[in-house]
Amino acid sequence: MNHILDVCKSVYNYALRGHKDWLSSRKSPINICSIISEYIIPGDTPYPNYNYQAKNLTTAKKTNPKLKSVNAQVLQQTLKQLDRAFSEMKSLGKGFPRFKKRMRSFVFPAMLKNYLGCGRFKLPQLGWIKIRQSRPYPEVMVAKQARIVKKATGYYLMVSFTSSKSVPDNLVGKTSLGIDAGIESFVATSTGKLIKAPKFLSGQLRKLKLASDPAPPPGARERASLLQRRLKHKNKGSSNWSKLQNRIARLDEKISNTRRDWHFKITHQLCDLADNIFVEYVNFNSWSKGIVRKQSLDSGIGQFINEILPYVCWKRGKYYAKVDKNYTSQEYPLCGHRQKKKLSDRKHNCSNCSYQINRDVAAAKIIRNRGLIAVGHTAKEKRTACAEVPSA
Template identity: 30%
Template sequence: MIVYEFKVKGKEAQYRAIDEAIRTSQFIQNKCLRYWMDNKGLRQYDLNKYCAVLASEFPFAEELNSMARQSAAERTWSAIARFFDNCKKKVKGKKGFPKYKKHCRSVEYKTSGWKLSSNRKAITFRDGKSIGTLKLKGTYDLNYYDIKQIKRVRLLRRADGYYAQFAVDARVRVETEPTGQVIGIDLGLNFFIADNKGNTEKSPQFYRKSERQLNRANRKKSKKFVKGGLPQSKNYHRARNRYARKHLRVSRQRKEYCKRVAYSVIQSNDLVAYEDLNVKGLVKNRHLAKSISDAGWSTFRQWLEYFGHKYGKVTIAVPPHNTSQNCSSCGSKVKKSLSTRTHVCPDCGLIEDRDTNAAKNILKLALCTVGHTGTYAWGDLPSWAVGAILSSNGELLNQESHAL
């Protein structure tokens, strides 16, 4: 499954119709969740049948395409199934009990309710929401694929406009010549990555560099907010949109940087070893949370696994325990604090950069697992390849970037 994204162009009335379709999808998700909470033992099929009941009770729900209603129910069931899986796996802390949606940003269609134009440069939505025909702005060519290969179409609202995403059932494997190289990668805050050969990539810190502008935009937004005002003024919504666009720009910068580095690493090596970091747990450290979030480790890992799958390269996640403490030469444990950036072994006399020493240990662990228990740390499949449903928060699991 591969996802292509286009920006859509239409009239203001069409954008308002998209917003109405998004609100209807959110309403169905919340109603399905309430129905599941009130009735024990329900399955996904029961939620799909309940969509027809909602359509008969609420005229605005009937206007939405039937498969789009089912897709909203599937999102609810996805949250329910994830909650049960976390309970079975005995995940520490909160298990992620499903919550009501407050700020949904997308509506998802399946194989009906839409039609592409003959040149595949426009799409028409034919349900009762009166969205009509929208122009597709992008560099990808959908003529390469058959219409039957497009399994899902999503309309997504972002701070800078509206987008259409197409989930295409297509082969993503690309045959490449082996390079004969292997690499171990240590992710860090001072350096974004450091490999076992001593090469480093400095962390760009996009959020840190834009933090001053973001804080200024946030203050301007707050000054225009009227407590108890309903609705807020147009000036407030303009300031709110400017603030959101600045955050979106930082997010895109980080994503493109992670993608570029991951692509370079995969193209240069046949085997890539990296740490199985618990980023969700690491960001609980209030002293490092901002820096860890700004580094984009999870985003880098997703792209690394995706490109590894696409180009037939081996990617192995290894446990991070003591990779920075152990000596890569003799294996003895040398305790050091986070501020100590040089590894000095008292047993064998090895003096090396802390991150390079960790990268060598990561590569050794990965080579020990090859042919035995090598695995993706987020499941049997890469993290981006789980399920055909598009990610409900608007981000793509396996989206091809515009810059590639």
């Protein structure tokens, strides 16, 4: 598996070099010579897309024994990965693809016959491999492809199954719930519930410091990662450097698994409350670069809203939709009046109807009302006994 990853990395970087050379050779103006770059590739050379590079790969496999030692479809999937990166760069505005220091996964797009076994799986080049099967195989589905992922704790096999049956979309239910991504709390619901996220990163770094240094200096900041400090004093590529890198990678994987497990548990609790789940459409990439970048990256709010919540809602038959985010923190759920507030103002105090409520909860109510209007239901907000009304 390490050999396959190494060959895939070489193919990816070589193909990327071909893309960059072709683009660099076209930067020179037509009427004048450029000092920076000149045509280094003939003008009639076609653009090195997937079809062009896959054809060259077939020719190279005849003379290169290293390429011949790896399954041809695996290398073709690596070229498709690079082609998708260039497509997303143009369509989604992502950055230019970078050269890879290491490949973390590879894909077998086609399966062999009789590939399923009890506690084992048969792959085209590797043959039968033993696995710790986490769940039973689907009986009425066929395996489409298999991906092997390398992590700090070992290799993981991800099998995608396909079925000829179509799954209908979830229908709109009776009860609805609005969810707002907050700053002080992880999320706030339209029912008035505030959920705070554990500090996954800070807690693990504290354990890391105590475990890595038996006698820490007095007054040292617990949140500092001592392992990463020790890493820069090691010789790069040495045995101790590799061991320390593995310890840091295992810690990062543990933090990620803990966060993801907590996300799934919270999602199932939210799905128990209503049939319709409404959230606001937010660009969480901007959150990771703003003043709340530390809180948003530690809590993983983007992964929760965009990946885990819609998946669990689809799995449990709940209706999931996104609504417009504009003025959700300025509009009042009772009267609809809009009033600007600072980020430090954490409570709504309406000057029109004297209605007071937590700012994040009010935003969640607005999200729920907008979601109901979008699906054709009437959104009505009534003042209840639990509303915070200022005393005379």
